[in-house]
Amino acid sequence: MAGRNSENAQTRKPLAKRPRARRLPAAEAARIEAIFARLAEANPEPKGELLYTNPFTLLVAVVLSAQATDAGVNKATPALFAIADTPEKMVALGEDRVREAIKTIGLFRTKAKNVVALSQLLIERHGGEVPQDRDALTALPGVGRKTANVVLNIAFHLPTIAVDTHIFRISNRLPLAKGATPEAVEKGLEAVVPEKYLLHAHHWLILHGRYVCKARKPECARCILYDLCKFKEKTA
Known part of the structure; x- marks a missing residue:
């Protein structure tokens, strides 16, 4: 998997301890x-069905998939990711152009705003990298617990x-x-x-x-x- 995070496992903050296994019959x-x-x-x-090239584009794709189908997201994101596959490029692209690129996806106005905002925060708080920590992820605009768990699982192979x-x-x-x-x-x-x-x-x-x-x-x-x-x- 491509991306600046691929060799960053040593900086990974561990997940909360797994709940104690239930004693089942x-x-x-x-x-x-x-x-x-x-x-x-x-x-x-x-494998997940969303198209992505690195942890950042995976994060964006999962944010875009909220209340939308993976197939619908996959129709819009290849062109977007071809020109904006890092937080820096996404911020430079700007909300108007992101909105135009994803206009076929439900709630595209709000999602475009969130994608640019989370990209800016990744630059400011995490050096442009996707954090390998659930709390840090859910602090980003448009990222809930489910989205964070998808990114942690697929991008960073956490259970x-x-x-x-x-x-x-x-x-x-x-x-x-x-x-x-x-x-x-x-x-x-x-x-x-x-x-x-x-x-x-x-x-x-x-x-x-x-x-x-x-x-x-x-x-x-x-x-x-x-x-x-x-x-x-x-x-x-």
Whole structure:
């Protein structure tokens, strides 16, 4: 992965300690282990679907993807990143030109403002580099906990779980970890997902929710987790 952060691991501030693993009944622990074993076998090296070239462009792409599809973001960002793939270049480009470049993406006016503002703060606070720290990331305009977790996981290979609508649905549906909020689900998953699967867990669940375990019509007939799923409304 390209970018100034690629060899900056020695300056990484550690994440908060992982919640203590829940002591599950043996049968439930085996079921969860089997779920992730199957997902891992089907897709050993899952990848996010947003296009990016370095940690900065990944951060921008994830910010732009809020309330938008990855496919829609990917149509707009290659031209933008071709001329502005660093915070310095993005600030120089300016809000008006960024807004024009991303006008096909929902909420593009607010997002253009945030992208330029976060780029300026990266220059002022972090020497133009994307920080490898959740609190520093969430202090940037337009960056929430989910966005920070995606960047930490994909750019810096940290075992974070970014709970989007797909993961929230699947975690409550299978279930893996039930929760009323994304952060509750995140902490629940961190406590039950076997450590060897944590790095890729959110990718597996997002992709499964996006393409198989869909919100309105889950495609249970082709689900590799069918016999491990306790969802009462699953289809035959």
